[in-house]
Structure formats: structure tokens, C-alpha cells
Amino acid sequence: MKKISLNVNGKPYSIDIDMRESLLEVLRDRLHFTGVKQGCSVGECGACTVLIDGTAIDSCIYLAVWADGKSITTIEGVSKDGKLSKVQQAFVDEGAVQCGFCTPGLVLTTTAIVESGKKLTEEEIKREISGHLCRCTGYNKIFNAVKKVLDEE
């Protein structure tokens, strides 16, 4: 066991973890941030994406010990004061949500793109979010949602 300190969604946590645990396991099983989804456990599907110091990372292949001293944003930390973020609102408005299992990861990756302030072409947007698998939507409405937010920025 090892004690780590990390900040999740603006709150500090100091917890004992098993050295072998992934950040995904710690966030879900110990801290109960269940919006972080497990779809493959080996970094292939993107469902477990969280922001680590603002960068979108697959938490299933990121050891929890590496998160010591870092700031994590999970989907639970995206809306503020009961109000959806622009990215969340765009996903709702564009009909980009179906079963919802890939949604938290996609919202977080999109949030990271928006916060980076980068101007992206359509092809670059697709490449940025191509690490996320979605079996329901055929990606069309997801793309529309991402593009809408970026166009508004």
C-alpha cells in the first residue's frame, strides 16, 4: 500500500492505494466516481478518459501512483453549480448521446480540446477524438457537437 495525494474535481484526497491499481480502479472503486467508465481496460476504447492536469488520458492504463500530486477532472466535475458546460450542452442539443457509455470520455476529450484554444480543421477534430469508440451513434452527431462548441469559441 502507498499513500497518494491527488486533487479530483477541485477537492483534495489523500488515500492509501495498492501500487498495482490503475487510476481507473481508484477513481471508481475507492472514490466512487462511477462516471469514469470501463470499456476494455487496455487503452483501446477511450471510455475511461479523464483529464490529468488538463490532458485527456485513458485512466485504465495510468497507474494511480503516477497521479500523486496531480489534478484530475472526471465527468462529475465538468458541470458547475448545476449548469451544464458548453460541451455537455452541445452533446445534449446535437443528439450525440445514445447509450451514454462512451459519452463521459468524449465530453472530457472535447473539453480538453476546447480549453487548449487550438483551432482545428475537420480532419484534425476527427483525429483528436478517434481514440474513442462508439458503437451507437456512427459518430456523426458526436462530430457535430464537437464542431459546434469549437465554432462557438
Next chain:
Amino acid sequence: MAYEIVGKRETRKDAVAKVTGKAKYADDFFERDMLVGKVLRSPHAHAIIKNIDVSKAKALPGVEAVITHKDLPNILYATAGHPWSLDPEHRDVADRLILTDKARLVGDGIAAVVAVDELTAKKALKLIEVEYEVLPFVLDPEKAMLPGAPVIHEEKPDNILGSAKEEIGDCKADFKKADRIFEGVYETSIVQHCHLEIQSAYAYVDTDGRIVIVSSTQIPQIVRRIVGQALGIQWGKIRVIKPYIGGGFGNKQDVIIEPLTAAMTLAVNGRPVRYSLTREECFIDTRTRHAMKFYVRTAVTNEGKMLSLDMKPISNNGAYASHGHTIVMSAGGKFRFLYNYDSMNYEPKTVYTNLPAAGAMRAYGCPQIFFALESHVDDIAREMNIDPVEFRLKNLVSEGKVDPHSGIVVRSFGLPECITKGKQLIKWDEKLKKYKNQKGTKRRGLGMACFSYATGTYPHGFEIGGARIVMNQDGSVQLQIGATEIGQGSDTVLSQIAAEVLGLPLDMVHVISQQDTDISPFDLGAYASRQTFVSGAAVKKAADEVRRKVLEIAAKKIGLSIDQLDIKNARIIEKKLKREICTLEEVAMESYYDPVDAAPITSDVTANVRTNAMAYGVTFVEVEVDMETGRIEVIEIYNVHDSGVIINPQLAEGQVHGGVSMSMGYALSEQMLFDPKTGAPLNNNFLDYKLQTIMDTPDIGADFVEVPDPAGSVGQKSLGENTTISPAPAIRNALLHATGMPVNKLPLTPQKVFENLKESGLL
């Protein structure tokens, strides 16, 4: 009829819960003292288990129980998510134990461990000693039917799980009469659903001594029944709860992990146990889509009229029955609503092999059968030098068609209009001219394919849906349904039907998304694209009853009859004068608190839907084929659907996009591969199994021709599965158009196209 809420692009009911991470899926619930279950799986494709020694595993600290088939009731049960039939002849094949006594595929479940955590459970699995007698195995269904082939289930010594011969009319005479006869062989591959949420369940025994199972399922009522059957306990002793579901596509229309999860909690005195599969396990020990091989012959006149069809499919079922022969039979009942043959012979066989069990997957046999049919029809049109669109139009059925076997009637038929629309969208005529005589290394091609599909399972299956409505003091309602939301949007469209009937804004309909077999109305669940139609009929009926009760109270207040009143935007209106009588809230308050007549307004109904509605659609696609690499790129693709009245266009488009994307994967990249020497899976993960990513997906055109069907409660027909039927054959036909080369086996990977180009001398 003009609707106010039906037909509107309303936001999904669960959208906010899902973008905020608040939606809880089966894996997101935690119980005190929760244990973890894991399964030991066979490394052999076919082997007798001579002995299992679990003593070392049991002795490992942290292990609470180890289970093998010896610890469980020796009951063979069936897993398919069909409604129970009172007629024993119509039941699914019961051919499996919760943990097997003979391995029939690589990955078959042999033993289970329940431990304090996953790592301990995994360690314990390694301590279980199994003595196998390895048997020869067979992966190819045609080889499995040969004499001397390994026998997979003793009850079926020829490995044939099911076979049939259905003949309509006089095929022999029509083939004799024909000017031309065409033959072809078409094959599809084994693919998987790949819902992002893997199967997961947990179970415990409650204070009343009943087993509670929270599971990622499309069919909670059927899970209850099958867990009862598998364990040999009364169905009422089991309670199943379905929370939010991360996609199913038919793989969760099968009872796969729940009986073992229940057995696990029973083995540890009712403590909660979670049993979740890994993605790798999900690929091998849930369900797949049957690979099918079709031998097809068609008799045609010189004018291009198809007289007779002879189709003989062989369906590779894998090691356990699951939905089994029903799939190829069901597809056989649906595809014959497309073309008007004078006669038809349909002779399918479903065969056991030592592969993962195939089951229900989106469109239930129709992606396979329409790949064969629509490829074959294109081959015929091309050979006869007739435009494939014209050839199809010449042979389509028409409104009023009645199937002599099922009795299903075509009451609405928008397909010709769908074809016209699709042709315009892709600019068919213009591009056909443009792409004549191409010579370069990149060649364009156009393709199209049609389909017919049923709505629900009637008359082969029975179709009931349940709905309950409770009106609150403020006039808003709770809508309880047995229909299951799994991502397709049923909660939202069913709420729209309720809101429409009740004259409520959609936000005053609170839909209860979670199904609980103890509480929810009885409904069979999400499959066969049935819920909007069948459960929709139940919701309409429940809402009609609440509406009548509301109007009765209002009518009494004003002294008019109820048919002179209406509810609009939560207000009671006198129809003729368009005058507001009172608010719905006032009526609701009276129903709760009137000292004499108080009786809160509720309804609780079942709709037994004894009809069907044929739905139709077409795909038009343009591809570019790289003649040097064999890569096919989809340039433009349109699906145009006749699904009756579209209740929510935004959700409907989403279904089309997802179905087309899934079918593009089926056409171009997806295939489960197995080592022919061992039967072991070669690509049971998302890295090696090639799903479509956003980089592979073009803009998908989704369009509709809305012809209301008299059988739908608001004119609706099926849509969810329909979307994934015709894109794959359309892409195959576009490859044919671009290169002149028919490739009759899916998927059309660059390698396969390249090899075919070489063989046919085009390279």
C-alpha cells in the same frame, strides 16, 4: 392526423444524466462486503473434463467459494431471450449447464471462484487443476455435418441443431418455365455486437430470502425466468433490476452471466457478488452474429421478372444453441416481403461447431440474408444488362401483399418512394454515366440494396407490452414501462406518445428508466425493434385511460360530456369554444383530495399486439476502390427508411447513423478470427478486431418516407435494427460496379479485395 409532440426533435430524457456521469450502469452500484467472481475457461475447443481438483484454490486465503458443475443442479437450460411458450414445441433448445462438464469451445466456463478481490480470484483460478481428455473439434459447419465429424452435443449426433424446408408455390415448374437461371454462393463472417458496456451483474440474497440480481440486460423479465429454470427454483424467488444499459444490440437479449452470478451469491450465503466479464471474455463467451453461407438460385424471364427463388442457407451456430435455428428461420420469414416471386423454396440448416455461441444480433439474420439476396439480385441485373434499380422496381411487392405462411399483411409500402429519394440523393443516373469505362488506379462505383423487415415477432412470437401511469398532484405523470431503454431512445419516444395523448409538455412526463421485475409492468424487453410498436401500444392505451379519467372529472364540473373536452398544454379546454375550463392541476388535486370522490388518477394496462407491420428501406452508396491496395473508401452513403411515422427525427437519425456505421464495419473490416489448428480466438480485443472509428465514418445521410401504418398506435413501424441491413450489400454492389468484380464473402478487407483483383486479372 397532426401531432404536437410525436414527430418533434425532443431532447432525450436521459441526455443530461448521461453527459454528467450521473446515469448509473450495473457496474456503478456498490454493496457492503461485495465479493468478486471470476471464471476458469477451457483452453481446448473440445474436451471432456475427466477431473477437477479445486482444493488448492479453496485453501487460498481470501477465497470464499469455488464452484464447478458438481456443485450445481444438473439442469440443462436454454438462454435465448424469447418469451416463454406454453407449447413445449415452441421452446428454445435447452443444451447447457451453468458451468459445463464438457468443453465445447475455447473459453467455455469450467469453474468459478468467489473471492474478496479480483486479484485473489485470479490467483485462485490458477490453482484449479483440471484433467482434460482432448477431443477432435470442428469449426466449419459444412464439415460438421459430414459423417464421422466430432459430435458436439450427444443429443444431436449429426450436429444439426435445426433444419427446415418451406416451399411456396411450384418451384420446379417455375424453374422449367424460366428463360434464364442464375446461381450464386454468398458468405458472411462472424462478428460481434461490441456494446461499449461489457456484460456485468451483481447478486445478493435479500432479507426475504430472495435472490436480487442487478444486471446489464435488455430483458429483465426473461432473466428472472431463465435464472429460475437454470437453478431449479421458483421464478418468484428472483428479482431482477435493470439500470442504465451501455448498449446491447441483441447480445443482452440472452441470459449469459446471470445464472452463474446467482449461483455465486448462493455459494457464499447470500453475500453480494459481482461478476463482470473482461472485453476478451466478452468476445468469446457471450454471443456473436451467425456466419452464414447461402446457396442461391433464381429463375428469371427475359423481361427481367423473377419467377422463383431457391435459397439454402447454412448457419454456423457455434457451440451452444442460444437463439439457434430461430434466427435463420426468422430471417426467412422477413426477406420474402421484398420481391414478388411466384414460388420460393427456403431450406436452411443451423449447425453446431466448436466456436463461440452465435445468438441475436441487430436485425436477427437479416444482415446475412439480405447480403446474399441483394448481392445476387445485383449480379442478375448486371448479367441481364438492366439497371439494378429498374430491375428491383420491376420485382417489388406491393401494398396488400399477404404472406401465405405468416399471414402478415403489407399495409403501408413506402419503398418505391424511398428508392426514388435515394437515387436523387446520390445522383444515380448522372454518376452512372460518369463512371463508365474507368481505367485508373482509383475507381468509383455506385451500389444500392433494399430490405424488408418486420416490427416485433408476431405471429411467431407473442407480443405484449405493459405500461402504468400515475398522475401527480400538479398534473404531471410518472410513466412506468416494462420496455427497456438500452440507448436506442425508447424512454423518450414512449414519453412522447404519453405526452401527446395526455396533452402534456414532455417535461411533465417523468419516465422511470429502471426496470425492476417486482415493480415494473410486465413487458418482454428490447428486441425485434418491437418496443416503439408494442410497448408504444401499451403506453397509448394507458394514456387513453388516464385522459378519460381526467376528462370525466372535468366534464362533471362543467356539465359537458367528455368528448366535448380536450387537454392541451396541461389545461382542460372546451373544444368548440377553445375556452379553458380549468387547469389539469385542479383536476389532479380533486382526484387526490376531494372529500367524497378522491381517487388518484392511475392506469395499469397490458397491450396484447396481435399484428405486425412490414418496414422497408434502401441504401445508396458511392465508393472509391484503390486498385493497387484493395482499399474501399465510402465516399457517400444514404439510408432512406419507410418506418411509418417517425416519432423523434433526431433519435431516428441517430439510429440510422449507428446502424449504417455498424454495417460499414460488417462490410469492410469486422471479423472474428480463430486459429484453425486450435480453435482459439485470434482477435478478441478492440485492437485487433477492427471497429469503425470516427476516421472511417463519412457523413451518413439519413432520410425517411413517412407513410403511417394502420397497425401502429401513432402510425409507427420498426427502425432500430432495420438501419444495419442494407449498407453491406450496397457496398459490395458498389465494388462490383467500380471493378466488374463480384466478391461474395464478407468482409471486403483490402487484403481480400486485393487477392480478388489479382485472381480476376484486374491487377
